[in-house]
Amino acid sequence: xxxxxxxxxxxxxxxxxxxxxxxxxxxxxxxxxxxxxxxxxxxxxxxxxxxxxxxxxxxxxxxxxxxxxxxxxxxxxxxxxxxxxxxxxxxxxxxxxxxxxxxxxxxxxxxxxxxxxxxxxxxxxxxxxxxxxxxxxxxxxxx
Numbered sequence: 001x002x003x004x005x006x007x008x009x010x011x012x013x014x015x016x017x018x019x020x021x022x023x024x025x026x027x028x029x030x031x032x033x034x035x036x037x038x039x040x041x042x043x044x045x046x047x048x049x050x051x052x053x054x055x056x057x058x059x060x061x062x063x064x065x066x067x068x069x070x071x072x073x074x075x076x077x078x079x080x081x082x083x084x085x086x087x088x089x090x091x092x093x094x095x096x097x098x099x100x101x102x103x104x105x106x107x108x109x110x111x112x113x114x115x116x117x118x119x120x121x122x123x124x125x126x127x128x129x130x131x132x133x134x135x136x137x138x139x140x141x142x143x
Contacts, residue, residue: 001042008038025067033059085129096121115140
């Protein structure tokens, strides 16, 4: 196998390896182009200009043809749900204090804790969600 083929193959493998660190799908497309050029160089042993042309053509086709579709498929954007509980009234289901508890907001159960460290809400009390702490609603006296 000619030296050019080895260089293209090693370069392609290195580019694909570095892609694992970036996740942009650019280097993997260039790596695939280099592997294609290496395969052509190994089988046909053409002049170096042909290897470069194969690299360029395969890379461009992959970058502009495959990469956008791959990104659309892998990076699905989540739409806001409009389910923000801040400011909503809730019913205490299990005692809520500074350490935790449970509330119901429009039929959905939420973990909750009291905004005031010394305040305790008993089942049946109405509270207002003041903020979120992760997935826990922080509640206070109903407004």
